Amino acid sequence: MPNALLEIGCEEIPARFMPEFLADLKQKAEEKLKRERLSFSAVTTVGTCRRLTLFIEGLPAKQTDQTDEVRGPAAEIAFDKEGKPTRAALGFAGSQKINVASLTVRTTNNRNYVYARVVRKGKPAADVLKTLFPEIIGSLYQPLAMRWSDLDFKFIRPIHSLVALLDNKVIKFELAGIKSDNKTFGHRYSVKPSPSGRGGQVKSQRVRVADLKAYKTQLARLGVAVDQAERKAAIKKAAGAAAQQAGAQALVTDDLLSEVTFLVENPKVYAGRFKAEFIGLPQEVLITSMQKNQKYFPLVDGQGKLLPRFAVVTDNCPNPKVIAGNEKVLSARLSDARFFFEEDKKVPLKLRLPDLEKVAFLEKLGTIYNKTERLARLAVWLGERSGTPEQEIKTARRAAELCKADLTTKMVFEFPELQGTMGREYALLSGEEPKAAAAIYEHYLPRFADDKLPASAAGTLVALADRLDSLVGAFSAGYMPTGSEDPYGLRRAAHGIIRIVLEKKLDFDLAAAVDRAHKLYEPTFLGYLFNKGETGYQDLPRIKQELLAFVANRLRPLLLERGTRYDVADAALAGFTDILDVAEKASALNSLAKEPWLAGVVASADRLSRIVAPAGGQAAEPPREQVLEHDLTDQEEKSLHELYLKINWTVAELVKKEQWAGAARELAKLTEPIERFFDKVLVMHEEPRLRANRLALLKSLEKLYLSVADFRKIVIEGLPAGRQGEK
Numbered sequence: 098m099p100n101a102l103l104e105i106g107c108e109e110i111p112a113r114f115m116p117e118f119l120a121d122l123k124q125k126a127e128e129k130l131k132r133e134r135l136s137f138s139a140v141t142t143v144g145t146c147r148r149l150t151l152f153i154e155g156l157p158a159k160q161t162d163q164t165d166e167v168r169g170p171a172a173e174i175a176f177d178k179e180g181k182p183t184r185a186a187l188g189f190a191g192s193q194k195i196n197v198a199s200l201t202v203r204t205t206n207n208r209n210y211v212y213a214r215v216v217r218k219g220k221p222a223a224d225v226l227k228t229l230f231p232e233i234i235g236s237l238y239q240p241l242a243m244r245w246s247d248l249d250f251k252f253i254r255p256i257h258s259l260v261a262l263l264d265n266k267v268i269k270f271e272l273a274g275i276k277s278d279n280k281t282f283g284h285r286y287s288v289k290p291s292p293s294g295r296g297g298q299v300k301s302q303r304v305r306v307a308d309l310k311a312y313k314t315q316l317a318r319l320g321v322a323v324d325q326a327e328r329k330a331a332i333k334k335a336a337g338a339a340a341q342q343a344g345a346q347a348l349v350t351d352d353l354l355s356e357v358t359f360l361v362e363n364p365k366v367y368a369g370r371f372k373a374e375f376i377g378l379p380q381e382v383l384i385t386s387m388q389k390n391q392k393y394f395p396l397v398d399g400q401g402k403l404l405p406r407f408a409v410v411t412d413n414c415p416n417p418k419v420i421a422g423n424e425k426v427l428s429a430r431l432s433d434a435r436f437f438f439e440e441d442k443k444v445p446l447k448l449r450l451p452d453l454e455k456v457a458f459l460e461k462l463g464t465i466y467n468k469t470e471r472l473a474r475l476a477v478w479l480g481e482r483s484g485t486p487e488q489e490i491k492t493a494r495r496a497a498e499l500c501k502a503d504l505t506t507k508m509v510f511e512f513p514e515l516q517g518t519m520g521r522e523y524a525l526l527s528g529e530e531p532k533a534a535a536a537i538y539e540h541y542l543p544r545f546a547d548d549k550l551p552a553s554a555a556g557t558l559v560a561l562a563d564r565l566d567s568l569v570g571a572f573s574a575g576y577m578p579t580g581s582e583d584p585y586g587l588r589r590a591a592h593g594i595i596r597i598v599l600e601k602k603l604d605f606d607l608a609a610a611v612d613r614a615h616k617l618y619e620p621t622f623l624g625y626l627f628n629k630g631e632t633g634y635q636d637l638p639r640i641k642q643e644l645l646a647f648v649a650n651r652l653r654p655l656l657l658e659r660g661t662r663y664d665v666a667d668a669a670l671a672g673f674t675d676i677l678d679v680a681e682k683a684s685a686l687n688s689l690a691k692e693p694w695l696a697g698v699v700a701s702a703d704r705l706s707r708i709v710a711p712a713g714g715q716a717a718e719p720p721r722e723q724v725l726e727h728d729l730t731d732q733e734e735k736s737l738h739e740l741y742l743k744i745n746w747t748v749a750e751l752v753k754k755e756q757w758a759g760a761a762r763e764l765a766k767l768t769e770p771i772e773r774f775f776d777k778v779l780v781m782h783e784e785p786r787l788r789a790n791r792l793a794l795l796k797s798l799e800k801l802y803l804s805v806a807d808f809r810k811i812v813i814e815g816l817p818a819g820r821q822g823e824k
Contacts, residue, residue, distance in 0.1 A: 106258035160219030283319025496536035671807030697768030
C-alpha cells in the first residue's frame with residue numbers, strides 16, 4: 098500500500114508553539130483522511146522550527162466507493178396514474194445519472210417518495226491528496242498568523258518550500274505562491290562553498306520516495322535531526338555527557354528540554370563556566386537567569402548544589418570557541434542580577450509594604466496592599482475554622498502581610514518568575530521568622546498542574562486565601578473566564594484550591610469561605626462605590642452560585658480521572674459546597690454502584706422528586722412545611738413517617754461523620770415502605786388537608802435523600818435516567 102509525505106518548509110516557528118502545532122497537524126490529517134474515505138495504518142508528524150513533516154502510512158490506491166440514497170419527488174408526482182414515470186421522475190433519474198427503472202419507492206413521514214441508490218466511485222488517492230494537502234495546511238491552528246507579499250493566505254511563518262509525495266510520485270499543487278515538488282533543504286549552516294569562497298548555498302536534495310526512515314536518514318546527511326523525539330534524546334544525552342566531563346550533573350527540566358529541542362535542528366552541546374563570585378547569589382536567581390533568559394542547563398554537584406558551570410545547546414555550531422561568547426553574555430546577566438540583589442537588600446521587606454498601595458490589583462478591586470490586608474484576615478479565619486494551631490495562624494498572618502512585598506523589588510521586576518522565591522530570601526535577610534519566610538514562597542504553590550504543594554500549615558492557609566480572594570474578587574467584578582480566555586488565571590486558582598484541599602484532606606467549606614472573602618471585599622467595593630450603575634458585586638447569592646459551579650466544573654474531571662463513574666460524580670456534586678466531602682462521597686458511592694439495593698434507592702429518589710415537583714413549576718397551594726401526625730390516616734403513611742423519623746436522625750449523624758456509604762445503606766431501608774405507600778395511599782387526595790400532609794411527608798423524604806446525594810443522576814442498567822422511578 099502506498100505511503101505519503103508532506104513537508105512544509107518555512108521560517109523559524111517559535112519553539113513554544115511547536116509541540117501543539119505538530120499534534121494539530123496529525124489530528125487534522127487523520128480527521129480529513131477519514132472524511133475523504135482514505136484509510137491509513139498510521140499518521141506520524143516530525144519537525145523542527147523550520148519544517149513540519151507529515152507521514153501517512155498504508156494508504157489505499159483510491160477512496161472507497163460510497164453508496165448514497167437520494168430522495169427525489171413524491172411518488173404521486175414521479176409517476177402518473179398508470180404507474181409510468183413522469184418528467185419529474187425522468188429528470189431526477191437523469192440528475193443522479195441512473196436509469197429511471199432503478200428508482201425505488203419508500204414511505205417517509207407518512208408519504209411515499211422515490212429514492213435513487215447512487216454509487217459514487219472513489220477517486221485515486223493522488224487526486225484526493227492534491228486538494229487535501231493544502232486544505233490540511235490551511236486548517237492548522239494559528240496562535241500567531243502572518244501574511245507576506247501580496248497574498249491573502251496566512252500562516253504562522255512564511256512558507257518557503259513544499260514537498261508532497263505519494264510513494265515516488267509528486268503530488269502537484271500550489272499554495273501561497275509555492276509549487277509543491279520533491280526538493281527538501283538541509284541545515285542552514287550545511288553549505289557548499291562557492292567558487293569565489295565568499296559563502297555558499299544551503300544544500301538541497303530531492304526526496305525520491307515517501308519513506309519516513311529514508312527521509313530521516315537523508316535529512317541527517319543534510320545536517321538536520323528532523324525527528325523531535327530523537328533530537329530531544331540526543332540533547333539530554335549530550336548535556337549529560339558534557340556535565341560528566343566537568344564532574345557534574347546537568348539540571349535538565351522537561352519544559353526547558355522541550356523548548357531547546359525546537360530551537361535547534363542539529364544540536365551540539367558545550368560546557369561553559371561563569372565566575373565563582375556569582376555563587377553568592379541565591380541559587381534560584383542563578384538557575385532562573387540561565388534557564389529562562391539563556392536557555393542553558395545549569396550544572397550541579399551530587400548533592401544538587403549549583404556549580405559555576407552550565408551546558409549550552411548550539412545549532413550545529415562546530416567551533417568550541419562559541420562558548421566564550423555565551424560565557425560573556427551570562428556574566429553580564431549575572432552582574433545585573435547581583436546589582437538588583439544588592440540594591441533590594443537595602444530595604445527591609447516590611448518597609449516595602451507602603452509601595453504596594455501604588456500597585457493595582459484589578460480594576461475595581463483596589464491595590465495589592467488592599468489584597469494583602471484581606472489575605473491576612475482571611476488566612477486567620479481559615480486557620481481558626483480548620484483548627485490550625487495558634488502559632489501557625491500567627492505565622493500565616495505575618496506571611497500574608499508580606500507575601501506580595503517582593504513585587505516592588507528590582508529582582509522580581511526583571512525576573513517575574515522569582516516572585517515568592519525572592520520574597521522568602523528578602524524576608525530572611527530582613528530578620529523575619531524562617532517559617533513566615535517559607536510560607537511567603539509556598540503561597541504560590543502549586544504553580545502548575547504537577548507542581549508541589551505548600552509543605553507548612555501557614556503556607557497552606559495563605560495559598561488558599563490568595564486563590565480564594567482572587568476568585569471572589571474577579572467573579573464579583575464580572576471578570577469570569579470565557580471560552581479559552583482566562584487572563585487572570587482563575588482556572589489555575591481553582592485547580593490549586595482543589596489540589597490543596599484534596600491532597601491535604603482539609604475541612605474546607607467553600608460556600609462559607611466565599612461568604613467570608615466577599616465580606617472582606619466590602620470596604621474596597623464601597624471605596625469604589627461602583628458609581629457607574631454597576632451593582633453586580635452586591636449580588637452575593639448569584640456570585641456564590643456561579644463560583645461554586647465554576648469550581649465544581651474543575652473538580653468533576655478530577656473525580657473521573659480517579660475512576661469515578663460520570664453519573665456517580667454528578668450525583669455527588671449535587672448541592673456542592675465542600676470539595677473534600679464531594680470527593681469522599683463520590684468514592685463511597687462509586688464502590689456501591691453495583692450493589693443490587695442501590696437500584697431501589699435510585700428509583701425511590703427519582704419517584705419522590707417527580708411527585709413532589711409541582712406540575713408546570715407552580716404549586717396549586719402553599720406547601721406544608723412539616724408533617725402533622727394527626728393528619729396521617731392510613732397505616733402505610735403512618736409506618737413510613739415513623740421509619741422516616743428514625744432514619745432521618747441516623748442519616749444526619751452519618752452525614753455529620755461523613756460516612757456516606759452507611760448513609761446510603763440506611764436510605765435503602767426506605768425502599769419497600771415507599772413502594773407500599775405509593776401502592777396503597779393516594780397522594781393527591783381530594784381533601785386538601787390530607788393531600789398537603791402527604792406531600793409534606795414526601796418532601797421531607799426527598800430532602801433526606803438529597804442530604805446524601807442526588808441519586809436521581811445515577812444510571813441503573815435497565816432503568817432510563819431521569820425516569821427511574823417508573824415501573
